[in-house]
Amino acid sequence: MKVRIQFSKHGVMKFIGHLDIMRYFQKAMRRADVDIAYSGGYSPHQIMSFAAPLGVGLESDGEYLDIEVNSHNGAEHMKQALNAVMVDGIRILSVRMLPDQAKNAMASVAAAGYLVRFRKGYEPDFDYQGTLQDFYGQDTIPFVKQTKNSEIELNLKPAIYELEIRDEAVYMLVDASSAGNIKPSMVMEAFYRFREKDLPEFALQITRTDTYTAIEEDGIKHFIPLRDVGIAF
């Protein structure tokens, strides 16, 4: 049976990178006695897949991993057992069963929501709340992506699904699919450019609010949180 687990990552845990979070969960499964399934072969490994990797320095309320289990004592039990072995800064928020035909976490990611705040002492010296919509209203949002030995000019506009002020912070819902994902810092950099400013290093404090998959209903594309693909058990 496939299980989708949602967790949050806060505080000092934002300094732990994606690969180490994967290792952390592999060990956590053993500590919590989750009856996780293993692949065959000479060096069997746990069947586990993570949704969109989160960059170092970012916090999140919407991280996901899928695992395959051989047996279980119900979702609530699994959630409690896992929470009992978590470190400060990581909480298990939901545990749901995935329908057999569901795509795995990684493949199904379409978008991610972010709240962007400014670190103390780095608040912008322009009216960001009043001008955000002017920025978003442009037909194209140019962004120059630096790679090792070239520059690529991108248009971010089609990858930004929502952009607004929420709780005094900038909220954005952006493309997080493997094909076209963009980072929230890219949007903010483009915003600063739009205001003819440079985004200083370390200015942003970013929290991923959730990770979404896309579904089509009556020909309209919706984004729903990854947990909503799963069902209670």
Next chain:
Amino acid sequence: MNKLALSDEILLKVEKPARYIGNEVNSVVKDKSKIDVRFAMCFPDVYEIGMSHLGIQILYDMLNRFEDVWCERVYSPWIDLDQIMRAQQIPLFALESQDPVKEFDFLGITIQYEMCYTNILQILDLAGIPLMAEERTDSDPIVIGGGPCAYNPEPLADFFDLFYIGEGETQYRELIDLYKENRAQSGSRRDFLRKAAKLPGIYAPSFYQVSYHADGTIDRFYPTEEGIPAIIEKELVSDVTDTYYPEKPVVPFIKVTQDRVVLEIQRGCIRGCRFCQAGQLYRPVRERDVDMLKEYAVKMLKNTGHEEISLSSLSSSDYSKLEELVSFLMETCTREHVNICLPSLRIDAFSLDVMNKVQDVKKSSLTFAPEAGSQRLRNVINKGLTEEVILEGAVEAFKGGWSRVKLYFMLGLPTETEEDIRGIAELSNKIAAAYYETVPKQKRNGKCQIVASTSFFIPKPFTPFQWAPQCTKEQFLDKAYLTRTAIMEQLNQKSIKYNWHEADASVLEGVFARGDRRVAKVILRAYQKGCLYDAWGETFKNDVWLEAFKECGLDIGFYTTRERSLDEVFPWDFISCGVSKEFLKREWKRALSEQVTPNCRMQCQGCGAAQYKCGVCFEKRNESDSMTPTEGGAL
């Protein structure tokens, strides 16, 4: 969520911020207001190395079991953070509370290898603790050193308030009680050190003085006050089953060198290889009860979630219940999908069978440590491994599908000749030839791979070779060159790869290993001139070290290449590790006459360690000629 000592900006700038944030699974956080003594336990190297060390995990667990003590961990900030901390004057902090180390009662530093000495000064410096012990005041932590290098603490004597000689499990409770008592009586730092100096195993360097002969050797080493012991006896755990061992070791977030459960199956070694310091320091061999080990293996795997377990000891093949333990682990571990990692076992039918089950034969390699190329020289160093045994083991392994062999040798051993060095090449060649003879062409999976590695021999205190002169850098390099040439002349040279060590660092290590108090000023000077992380090839600055020696007027050769007379007083002679100097002398003479000495299980040699009344010294021996142990007596 706990606060951090470093800002987000710094943590996002440095390599591997996880080194500095604490919060790991099983790390211990206590309520500061409810404890009496704060202990910072430091391994003076980078996090990934320090976190892999078993000794620290044992002491961390033990000290935190004391209700009145909170023990936290400290590692060396890597060079990137080191520079930021200096520039921004951020004091060194402990991982758990993130509080400055300077606020602690104790700073314990484990000294595992000589090349970490400048890192010790970095720790003190960044913590804001005066480097020289004599300049410290009541507001500074008590700085206490331990570990194998504490058996010759003299090169570091100026920087430490105390040294703990021997195994850490035994005296810390007493030491901490003494500290609390002294504080309750409003005693001074000096009062505490004086009382501590009288505890077994504790050496307080500031209560001792040295005088020298005109030739630079030691005339006298003596306590300066009545009641301070002239000889410091090492501390030892006589029952290694009924003692502290961590059930819940700390689990790092990032990959560290030893990313697995480590089960220490015994302490000490029965084999008296004459170059080996560990083999003497940890005498006598004491085995842990196999049932205790099974219980701990299960608990530790459960509490950490590690996917690998490794057995640890100096010579695991000598553990008497090895088969029982390994079968148990294989059963439990396969069920739980846990890998077993076996440290170099002696190659025989049993170990090949086990290795076959727990490793991928194609990927793994066999390891032999003959240490010397010829039987003559192996007799000198008392390494019981013979060419026949190696070849037999290799042939068995080749039949079982192995095709890679690692061989470890030392260059620069006492009495070594060109013939002995050529022996390294010849032995490597014979093993390769054995492969081609054993494995028919159609079954071969390419060439066999023999990797021969040499390190340079450095005489260490408390070994029969403590009298031996060390080679110069030039001699070392000539020997490595000769080894390489000899290997190139072999028929199967294409199947043999040769690695050798840096010679510069070996020379320096030799100075620290057998150094005296006067070496401290060179360490200080080199540190002030920017030396740090000397154990890391990329950061080791040999030219700066040589300058420091010159500026301090110290002769490297005095400590390394000089021939020492049998009656010389060594800087470490005031320490007793249980093994008598008489025994070591006897062994030195036997070495020079190429005589081997049987191991402790075959025949007791009366080395002196029987005084601890435990372990192998009191095992029943089958041989009719076996002797009963005599305390330090001669054979």
